[in-house]
Amino acid sequence: MDSIISASPEETERFGRRLGEKVRLQSVFALYGDLGAGKSTLACGIARGIGVREPVTSPTFTLVHEYRSGRLPLIHVDLYRLEGPREAEALHLEELWSEPAVLVIEWPEKMEDLLPPQTERWELLLLSEKERMIRPKGGPISRSGEAIL
Template identity: 45%
Template sequence: MNKLVIKNEQETKEFGLKLADRLRPGSLVALIGDLGTGKTALTKYIAQGLGIQEAITSPTFTIVQEYHQGRLPLYHFDVYRVSDPDELFEIGYEEYFFGQGVSVVEWADLILELLPEEAIVIRIAYGSQEGERIYDIEGLEAAE
């Protein structure tokens, strides 16, 4: 596990853009963190790194939002309101997770049992300074 201290929004952007460069078809980024830790912000920068110009918002009520105009499709999941994994089966999550795009899953700790073994897992926590975040990252080598 790698630990990274992100001091501000600019560093979040730099990390998201670099991460996007390493993602390939079928990559999955699992984001875990409390409300307000920056899961959607990081997703926005991953999307930018994939060449997606569309505004990225959290798909809380739709579970997944698709973006197709980048170098790879982006499937942005927010599973905060998923009370039963069967809800993901109903929308065909496997086609997204194991397809030709990149999946980013917010609140991934709620569906850990459904994530592929090669998922990149980023646990985001508040840092000691205002605006600072601590990223604990697992599986990044899978994105190479």
Template identity: 50%
Template sequence: MWRFCTYKPEETHRFGRILGQFAPAGLCIALTGELGAGKTLFSQGMAEGLEVEEQVTSPTFTIADQYFSGRLPFVHMDLYRLADADEAWERGIYEYFDGEAVVLVEWPQIMLDDLPEDRLDIDIKRRLDDDGAEWREIEITVHGEHKWLEEALAYGENLIS
């Protein structure tokens, strides 16, 4: 497990960007964190790292947005509005895992057991200093082999607090 701190929105964005730059085809990321934690900001950073040209917005109403302009296809999901795994099946969520696309799933809790076993779980927690300053704790739990991640994190060492 890896743990990082970011002290500004730009740092969370940059952290996503570094992972996007190194992300291999077929990568799945389950991204958790309360509202306002920084999930969308992180996702936008990842999209930039993947060289997605479009502006990436929150897919809360569309459930899944696909972008094909980058280095790899990028699928950005937000399952917040789905009731359960059955509804995810009905919505065809599983068809997005085509082996090539990098799939980032916000609010993955309803279908964690059905996501690819080989994935990264990333949790962003909002923290407050004694003096009221906000920061974020980003925790990465690695499932399976992800050698690229060490490379990415080593590359980002000076960039990430």
């Protein structure tokens, strides 16, 4: 999927829904971006695309939320409060990779080396107060939202 420019939280969630509609078990999404870039909104959209019905909130203080009301189980992880990879290892978060679920990880840079090979990496870049670019991590930037090949 190419990069897009989102002008609202609704557009970010809609993009996440499209991602969530296509996932299969053990899909892993790593969401990168500054505070306020829309990672939790994108995670909510992925959950809605899977069919999660209950409210989806960022697990900043609990680290992990599980949702089982969709067509696939979803595990939403927020690593913001972790100091780094050692703390992630101590918590054995890599055990989540073997769960029969879809994983969405916010602040994955806190455990980059532990991410499974199938991880889809998405970054959210703040372009203005309202606009965000959502693109595959490391992908080219295009103001029009078109992929630059």
